[in-house]
Amino acid sequence: MDFSLDPNFGNIQADRSRLIQILYNLVSNAIKFTPEKGKIFVHCKQSGSRAIFSVMDTGIGISSEDQKKLFQPFTQIDSSSSRQYCGTGLGLALVKKIVNLHQGDIWVESELGKGSTFIFTIPLTRPCEPRKVDTKDLREILIDFEMNKVAICSAKECEKDAQRETDISEISLPEIHLPEKAPESRSLVLVVDDDRNSNELISIILRDEGYCTASLYSGKNVLNITKKLKPEIVTLDVFLPDTNGWDVLRKLKGDPDTARIPVLIISVTDNNELGVALGAIYSFTKPVRRVELLSSLKEITSTFKFEEPRILIVDDDENAVELLSSMIEPEGFEVTKAYSGQEGLDKLFSEQQPDILILDLLMPEVSGFEIISRMRDAEKTKDIPLIVCTAAEFTEKNIEELNGELKGSLISIMKKGTFGRKELINRIKQLAMLKRRDDERNPYCRR
Structure with missing residues (x-):
């Protein structure tokens, strides 16, 4: 892979x-669709008042017919050579939305069998007036993604996957890579991340520090592979293409064979994505806009x-509870209020169970x-739709506070793009x- 900057x-x-x-x-798409020994080039240059980025590969290419629908959500290329790359078809739709929000444009130049070049341009300076974008489309993409990501693959493929999930003896284990200069007794870390660049980078850092590593690029079979490999630690990207990463975490912490294996979540890039990572269908920053909440x-x-949905609002800030309630009660929603986490749990598991x-x-x-953990563990509440409302600025201090809550479950969270080699190892x-x-403290609970 070559990188060049004008x-x-x-x-x-x-x-x-x-x-x-x-x-x-x-870049991840280029790697995915480029055969071994192929080449990938990333170039950035300036043209007038705009920046031009291009990602070129020597991969399988895209037909002119498929290029027309490439940036539409949940669209998969139909060519037989690309069917093996099962995914959600969501990534490029989101990329286009982000580029458009920057008042930029994106397009592809490709020829089947000869590779592809994706090009996008954005202004060098922030526009005075942001481009008006229909954010409802983006929210619809996200909610459909969360609810339908497993259904993207054919029913037959998913049935086979489920069968393989239950038969642990047939699962092929990932290769274990040993550190070059370290004792053989070093611990094993299982790295779960569909982004091959990110996966490889984390693995290299860990091996340089003397850890053994094994890599998985999907959420499929993480539980059973963890049972067989018994790693010292699992690093987990919760935004996986084939599985809800939160479900993977829940399975790991819900199985007695893996519950005490520490999990380091390396995924979240902002506060709203943290909410999605925790299984929320929608995630908003405070103060929440009435139109967005009602939508x-x-x-x-x-x-x-739901015909007449009951909504439970849980927040220790009384003013926030009353504000949210005043937004939605006039629209005919039945609201139950809880002003602490414990009161929220009591009402969540009461006879008048909420719908949302x-x-x-x-x-x-x-x-x-x-x-969230208690709700997802209980059969009668595990499917309740969740909306998360976080602080307007989810700071590093907030992350530290949350990690303090997670210590007992041997879970920790790190935000991508905010840490380096030293922080990861520590x-x-x-x-x-x-x-x-x-x-x-608990010798009888050891693996």
């Missing part, structure tokens, strides 16, 4: 995390076919994370130490 390229004013997200997606509730009501849960994550004593060591202390 020497005359100056500064650019853009959303850094979203720009990285665009490039990650395009989400109506969408959920329609999708789940609106939840704040950061609460004292009983956190939103604990409520977090791995911290989790390993917590696991050893836990084993010392």
Whole structure:
């Protein structure tokens, strides 16, 4: 893979995390559809007042007919050579939305069998007036993605996958890579991330530090492979193409054979994505806009076919509870209020079980994370639609507070793009130490 930057390229004013997200997606697709020994080129140059990025590969290429529908959500290329790459067909639709929000454009140049070049342009300086984009389309894409991602593959393929999931003896294990200069007794870390670049980068960092690594690129069979490999730690990207990563985490923590294996979540890039990572259908930052909240509730009501939905609002901020209630009660929704995490749990599992849960994550004593965990573990509440409302600025301090809540479950969260090699290794060591202390206190619970 070759990277090149035009020497005359100056500064650019853009959303850094979203720009990285665009490039990650395009490069990941190039890697996925380029055979071994193929080549990938990433180039950036300046043309007038715009930046031009291009990602070129020598892969399988795209027919002119498929190019017309490439940026539509849930569209998969139909050519037989690409059917093996089962996915959601969502990534490029989101990329296009992000590029458009930057007042940019994106297109593809490709010839079947000869590779593809994806090109996008954005202004070098932030526009005075943002482009008007129909955000409802984006929300619809996200909710459909969450509810239908497993259905993208054919029913027959999913049936086969489920059969393989139950038959642990037939599962092929990933290759274990040993560190070059370290004792053989070093711990094994299982790296689960569909982004091959991210997966390889994490693995290289860990092996350089003396850890053995094994890589998985999908959520399929993570539980059974973890049972067989018994890694010291699992790193998990919860945004996986074939599985809800939150379900993977829930399975790992719900199985007695894997419950005490520490899990490091390396995925979340902002506060709204944290909510989605925790299984929310919608995630909003405070203060929530009335039109967005009502739109989400109506969408959920329609999708789940609720006639008169009961909504439970859980937040330790009394003003926030009253504000949310005043937004939705006039629209005919029945509202139940809880002003603490414990009160929220009591009402969640009461006889008057809610149809929809609106939840704040950061609460004292009983956190939103604990409520989600308890809700997903119980058969009668596990499918309740969840809307997460987080602080307007989900800071590193908030992440630390949340990680403090998660220590007992041997779970930790790190935001992509906010840490380096040293921070990753330190977090791995911290989790390993917590696991050893836990084993010392509970010798009969050891793996």
